[in-house]
Amino acid sequence: MSILIRNVRPCGETAQDLLIEGDRIAQIAPAGSIETADEIIDGAGLIALPGLVDLHVHLREPGFESSETVLTGSRAAARGGFTTVFAMPNTQPVQDTAGVVEAVWALGREAGYADVHPIGAVTVGQQGEQLAELASMANSRARVRVFSDDGKCVFDPLIMRRALEYVKAFDGVVAQHAQDPKLTEGAQMNEGALSAELGLGGWPGAAESSIIARDALLAEQVGSRVHVCHLSTRASVDVVRFAKARGIQITAEVTPHHLLLTEEKVRGFDARYKVNPPLRTEDDVEALRDALADGTIDIVGTDHAPHPNDSKQTEWDFASMGMVGLESALRIVHATMVNTGRLDWRGVARVMSETPARIGQATDAGQPLEAGQLANVVLYDAETSSVFTEADLAGKSVNSPYLGLTLPGRVHTTIYRGVPTVRDGEVVDADTLRAARRSQLASEGER
Missing domain, CATH: 2.30.40.10 (Urease, subunit C, domain 1)
Structure with a gap:
């Protein structure tokens, strides 16, 4: 053929x-x-463009198939131009053993729309108390190289240090959900004048940047790799820039929604805009765009987080956090980075294909469009525009x-x-x- x-x-x-x-x-x-x-x-x-690679998706299977499955999530990925996705471990059972990650990997192969790489949990049950079976997951058929308790911060510094030491043996990376739980108890949106005006619990940016700083220093001491999930503030950008200047092996991602949307969207109490970390200020958005352009932030990761309608169409306080993003990611990067002159299309290939594949060690992904390379290709019509509707979504959820x-x-x-x-x-x-x-x-x- x-x-x-x-x-x-x-x-x-x-x-x-x-x-x-x-x-x-x-x-x-x-x-x-x-x-x-x-x-x-x-x-x-x-x-x-080379087939896109997403280092941060939630496919929900096993355990939460009412929101998404490996099949429907990888269909959504294909619709968005992705040929490789990394599936976060907050499933039920949690992806913390070789058996579970192999099952998710096999479901991806059966679906046939994209390479599905399971991400292994750092700790048993994502409880932050005991290291999971990192080596057995690394040596499984799934060949796990990225480990995260995403949705939960690895808050204990000793556990985090041990995880960094452990994954170094097979050049793995710990992807941290940087959120100090003590500083974010009861938090509902970005902390600031607007949260006070709306009467919602504030989520301080320092809850993110302080964890990034700690983990960067731990990675430096151990000589291991750490990746920052969904970075969202100017202060966090400054911490990552400082760490890179010191030669620390740190990488970072930004989501499409943090490149486009601000906390002002919360005024309408529409729970589609409730997300973790929360939408921040216009100043943060500008800092994130500039950092992605200059390489301080390495990649775009969607944090595709599907939810059933009833968990979003409810009061703000009780709504689930998260947004779907696979089908729209390339278009948002087009709007925020290409149309603003910050990236050309070769730069888009770097932040949405080549670099995420390298961070996750997906050797069959992120390859340049050259003779002899695997034929993962997306054809993109950059000259058109349209209203984004539910018809553009290919997964189970519409949030x-x-x-x-x-x-x-x-x-x-x-x-x-x-x-x-x-x-x-x-x-x-x-x-x-x-x-x-x-x-x-x-x-x-x-x-």
């Missing part, structure tokens, strides 16, 4: 022809120089903060390991996808 993408612009640059044979990119040549293939896609006006907003761009095609999972903006159904994969394997066998 061969696919020819004609006249497409790799990373927004000069138009080329891109030929895929089997699961590999076979050739990239000047536009119009490759004549034929089994399937031809007109790439005129489209940008080709998106962008519904009703006009967003730039559209994912036209997603190709995962040489097989299209999205065609002209529509997700390929599971039966068609399986048939295409069988055809691919058969043609490879003939060769």
Whole structure:
């Protein structure tokens, strides 16, 4: 099976022809120089990017299938241009053993829309008291290299230090949910004048930056890698910048919603905007955009967090925290980073594909668009715009903060390991996808 993408612009640059044979990119040549293939896609006006990689998603399975499953979550990923996702461990049972992470990994392979890499819990049951089976998860078929208690901070400094020491043996990374629980008891939104005006418990930025500072110093002492999840404040940016200047092995991510939305959205008490960490100030948003542009923040991670309607359509105090984000992430980065001149499309490939793959050690992901590389490709129409609606969502839940907003761009095609999972903006159904994969394997066998 061969696919020819004609006249497409790799990373927004000069138009080329891109030929895929089997699961590999076979050739990239000047536009119009490759004549034929089994399937031809007109790439005129489209940008080709390496398949996107998300280091921070919640697929909810096992245990919370009413919100999302590995299948529906990876369908949502494909719709957004992602070909690799890392699944957080706050499932039931928690992903804290080799058996559970292997089960999630196998569900991802069965679904066939993206590579699904389970993230292992740092502590047993995410309770923060005893290290989980880190080595057995690392040595499992899932080959776990990222560990996190996301949703809960690894608050005990001794446990955190031991985790950093342990994962160093196999070049793993601890991804920290930086939230001091003592400083955020009863917190409902960003702490400041608006929280006082609305009568909601304030969430101080220092609850985040203080944990980042502590963990950076622990990583420096141990000589290990630490990753900061969903960084949200200017002060946190300053801490990460300081740590990098010292040579500490620290990386950080920002979510699309923290690049776009501010605490002002809370005025309407619409629980779609209730998230952890909370939406911050306009000054924080500007600092986050600048830090992503200059490399202080390494990557964009969606923190895709689906919830059933009844857990969002309720009083603010009782609503669940989190937003879905896989389907909209590239469009938000387009709006906040490309349209503001902070990143070009090669920069987008760096922060949404190449670097997250490197941090998570996903060796089959984040590869440049070059001959011989695995054919994970997203074709993006940057010249269009449309109102974001529930029809744009491909997962189970609809708790998106962008519904009703006009967003730039559209994912036209997603190709995962040489097989299209999205065609002209529509997700390929599971039966068609399986048939295409069988055809691919058969043609490879003939060769």
